[in-house]
Amino acid sequence: MSISASGEPDQMVISLGTRRASVIDDEPTASFALGRVILESVQTKCSLDTLRPVRAVVEILRHHGGLMPRALLGGAFTPSDDEGDLLIEVQTSGEHSTGKPSCKSHLWTPLVPGLPDEFAQSVVDGFIRRPLPAGRVVVDRAAFDPVESSPLAFELAAELLAIVLDAMLMEREVEQSARATIEAWP
Numbered sequence: 001m002s003i004s005a006s007g008e009p010d011q012m013v014i015s016l017g018t019r020r021a022s023v024i025d026d027e028p029t030a031s032f033a034l035g036r037v038i039l040e041s042v043q044t045k046c047s048l049d050t051l052r053p054v055r056a057v058v059e060i061l062r063h064h065g066g067l068m069p070r071a072l073l074g075g076a077f078t079p080s081d082d083e084g085d086l087l088i089e090v091q092t093s094g095e096h097s098t099g100k101p102s103c104k105s106h107l108w109t110p111l112v113p114g115l116p117d118e119f120a121q122s123v124v125d126g127f128i129r130r131p132l133p134a135g136r137v138v139v140d141r142a143a144f145d146p147v148e149s150s151p152l153a154f155e156l157a158a159e160l161l162a163i164v165l166d167a168m169l170m171e172r173e174v175e176q177s178a179r180a181t182i183e184a185w186p
Helices: 119-128 150-169 176-185
Strands: 012-016 019-024 036-045 054-062 070-079 085-092 135-142
Touching: 012 176, 019 176, 036 119, 054 150, 070 150, 085 119, 119 135, 119 150, 135 150, 150 176
Parallel strands: 085 135
Antiparallel strands: 012 019, 019 054, 036 085, 054 070, 070 135
């Protein structure tokens, strides 16, 4: 994924039945005021490859039993070649996140920028399920739907973001990796 000739970020939308996801390089409208930071360190593998930092934003939407869980997450991964730990940094917008839906959605209506504290641990859990190589991942983009977002939606979005970042790092086909992850969702 890269910036197109028009200056716009490349975008990919994947639709698999009732499951939809978008992957984009960055979404500035998903920036938010920092409330607090959650840090988690997990032991992981070191990469023998020379890796470069990568950034991506994912958005998910699932139609499930009359509900439409949604979540948008983005962040950057910076590899480390000397440690065997992955530091997960999740920035939240605080306990009582509110706001106007001003974050651009590539799947449906606009979302509210921010990551309420209630979803932060789910984001950490998604990254732990699909750990990246040694380094640091910083989640600094997020948006939610005040009615439709859920902890599971954010956990699935974090897992997808980890898969996308890893595919970008290892220069594998991002769409193929993302499709396989979306197909495996519960």
